[in-house]
Amino acid sequence: MNLRIPLTGLATLILLASCTAGTEGIFASLEREQKIVSLGGLNKYATVTHMSELGAPVNKYFITGGQAMFSRAVSAVTWDKTPAGGRSDVAAVGTTGGAPGNTVWAISGGTLYRSADGSNWISQPLSGGEAAYDLIPIRKSDGVSNDELFLTTVGSDLYRYGYLVKSSSPSTPLTTRVDLGSASSGLAVTSAINDGASYWLINGATLWQSNGATAAEVAVTFDGNAAHEHGYQGLIYLSGASVHGANGYYLSTQSHGSTGGGLYFGTTAGNFTPVKTDVSSSNLSAGEPVSFQQFLYNDHNQSLWISTGASTLTEGTGYGELMVPSNSFTMTPVTNTNNYNSSAIPTYSVGTLFRASNGIYFLGTVAHGLWYWDIATSTSSPWKQQ
Amino acid sequence: MNKLFYPTVALVLFLGTGVLPLGAQATELKYDHRVAGDRSLTIHLGPVFPETFQTFSGSFAATNLSLGATLGIDLDFYLNDVFRLGGGLRGKATFSPNNFTLFMVPITFRATWELKYYPFSFPVGVAGGFSFTNYRSQTSFDPILMPMVGAYWNMSSSWSFGLDASQWIVFQPYYSGGSVPTSDSRIAYFADITLGAIYHF
Numbered sequence: 001m002n003l004r005i006p007l008t009g010l011a012t013l014i015l016l017a018s019c020t021a022g023t024e025g026i027f028a029s030l031e032r033e034q035k036i037v038s039l040g041g042l043n044k045y046a047t048v049t050h051m052s053e054l055g056a057p058v059n060k061y062f063i064t065g066g067q068a069m070f071s072r073a074v075s076a077v078t079w080d081k082t083p084a085g086g087r088s089d090v091a092a093v094g095t096t097g098g099a100p101g102n103t104v105w106a107i108s109g110g111t112l113y114r115s116a117d118g119s120n121w122i123s124q125p126l127s128g129g130e131a132a133y134d135l136i137p138i139r140k141s142d143g144v145s146n147d148e149l150f151l152t153t154v155g156s157d158l159y160r161y162g163y164l165v166k167s168s169s170p171s172t173p174l175t176t177r178v179d180l181g182s183a184s185s186g187l188a189v190t191s192a193i194n195d196g197a198s199y200w201l202i203n204g205a206t207l208w209q210s211n212g213a214t215a216a217e218v219a220v221t222f223d224g225n226a227a228h229e230h231g232y233q234g235l236i237y238l239s240g241a242s243v244h245g246a247n248g249y250y251l252s253t254q255s256h257g258s259t260g261g262g263l264y265f266g267t268t269a270g271n272f273t274p275v276k277t278d279v280s281s282s283n284l285s286a287g288e289p290v291s292f293q294q295f296l297y298n299d300h301n302q303s304l305w306i307s308t309g310a311s312t313l314t315e316g317t318g319y320g321e322l323m324v325p326s327n328s329f330t331m332t333p334v335t336n337t338n339n340y341n342s343s344a345i346p347t348y349s350v351g352t353l354f355r356a357s358n359g360i361y362f363l364g365t366v367a368h369g370l371w372y373w374d375i376a377t378s379t380s381s382p383w384k385q386q
Numbered sequence: 387m388n389k390l391f392y393p394t395v396a397l398v399l400f401l402g403t404g405v406l407p408l409g410a411q412a413t414e415l416k417y418d419h420r421v422a423g424d425r426s427l428t429i430h431l432g433p434v435f436p437e438t439f440q441t442f443s444g445s446f447a448a449t450n451l452s453l454g455a456t457l458g459i460d461l462d463f464y465l466n467d468v469f470r471l472g473g474g475l476r477g478k479a480t481f482s483p484n485n486f487t488l489f490m491v492p493i494t495f496r497a498t499w500e501l502k503y504y505p506f507s508f509p510v511g512v513a514g515g516f517s518f519t520n521y522r523s524q525t526s527f528d529p530i531l532m533p534m535v536g537a538y539w540n541m542s543s544s545w546s547f548g549l550d551a552s553q554w555i556v557f558q559p560y561y562s563g564g565s566v567p568t569s570d571s572r573i574a575y576f577a578d579i580t581l582g583a584i585y586h587f
Binding site for chain 2: 023024025026027028029030031033034035036282283342343
């Protein structure tokens with residue numbers, strides 16, 4: 001029998017077969033895989049870009065993806081459509097702390113509303129008369145919580161003015177206006193922190209330091225690569241006993257062209273050195289760069305989560321994880337004692353990362369629903385879909 | 387003497403001589419002899435049972451895989467009556483808890499001994515080679531060992547039908563310096579029971 005043909009075919013098969021390794025072993029990842037549970041209380045294709053909570057202890061969650069707002073009691077499963085100020089379209093939702101209890105804020109039709117119970121909403125006019133645009137939590141140095149919100153607005157000076165929203169009994173109209181100055185770009189603030197001494201804001205490729213009334217642009221030094229200096233996305237300041245590692249500021253950038261986003265660190269705001277640049281992921285189409293977005297600190301293993309997105313809504317790559325003590329970054333979270341890597345979450349664009357005050361982590365996606373991880377119960381608890 | 391004695395003896399002799407050729411034929415079929423150069427083509431089809439994953443340090447864990455199926459073909463060459471060498475190509479699919487499919491395509495070389503009790507034969511063999519292992523976006527190329535036993539009925543000199551049972555032992559080591567941590571190295575165990583048809587030519 002002539003074996004030349006089958007042997008040639010076999011050799012060709014071996015040569016053509018390419019071995020593509022991810023960041024987990026195949027059998028090991030199967031060993032960790034758990035069946036994804038969907039509670040069915042929310043549309044599994046919902047987009048969630050904002051999340052907040054109400055109550056001390058927390059008794060209600062709120063979410064929105066820029067259209068309808070939904071809420072549910074912590075003890076319930078089903079999410080109910082929740083209008084604010086009589087309108088069903090809610091662009092953003094956020095929470096402020098402080099006694100007594102806390103207050104949930106929502107933007108609907110360009111108007112800011114607040115509520116102490118999630119049902120009765122009070123219109124909150126702005127002293128400058130601008131239209132409310134977005135609500136951004138001002139993260140504290142634990143990397144998780146916020147007492148205040150930064151309200152971005154849009155008016156005749158575009159996104160020049162913002163407001164600090166920081167009490168449950170604010171003045172009417174709200175007067176805590178922050179002026180980014182006439183030189184501010186036409187881009188809204190995307191991230192805000194309070195390091196205990198100043199507020200720090202970013203919009204476009206500009207870092208701002210603010211005293212709560214005015215803001216000054218701060219020169220930023222990078223790694224000298226101009227391709228990395230396009231579009232700051234996230235900013236966080238980590239400090240204190242709960243944070244193990246170098247205290248300081250972390251900055252994330254979005255992709256630019258075919259260049260992936262980056263992660264930078266500085267002990268002082270503005271002097272950044274690269275931690276990870278030109279991020280790519282096998283979960284995206286060839287040549288599609290990863291865009292870094294917002295931060296959330298996970299104090300269970302001292303890791304910093306960085307949400308990601310892609311230029312297309314149908315693709316994404318979940319969140320990356322920086323182990324703060326070792327300064328090591330991976331797009332596959334090392335906290336993979338649960339089903340994160342075997343779920344589809346690593347292929348989703350992330351709309352928001354949120355940790356409720358009861359310790360449950362939430363991950364809102366673009367067009368793939370809301371997921372949660374009850375890490376407070378066990379680090380091996382699986383991610384489940386709401 | 388009974389008058390029927392001679393006719394009865396004559397009948398017995400007559401029948402006896404008539405049956406002798408049949409007896410000679412039966413003797414010839416009692417042993418289905420193979421010679422060097424004979425070939426056999428085997429087709430397997432049957433279920434695969436995922437057993438366990440083992441770390442290289444020895445601890446075991448569940449595979450989380452459900453029952454799967456395998457289809458395969460072997461081509462063997464007899465070196466003598468009871469020993470053959472050959473190669474096999476298999477395909478196997480098993481399913482994860484979220485219905486993702488683990489594909490494995492082992493390509494092996496095998497040695498098989500046959501214990502023969504006509505009309506049955508009991509092949510015992512071992513195969514070694516490599517498996518293309520694919521799961522979602524990952525593919526690896528893993529060493530594999532496959533000991534097997536079988537039981538076949540030789541329906542004719544050309545066709546045999548029976549069952550095989552194989553143990554798959556798949557080694558998936560990862561080395562330092564790669565993108566996968568060495569702690570993710572595993573040995574996977576699967577078992578299959580397949581219906582087999584062998585064509586001798």
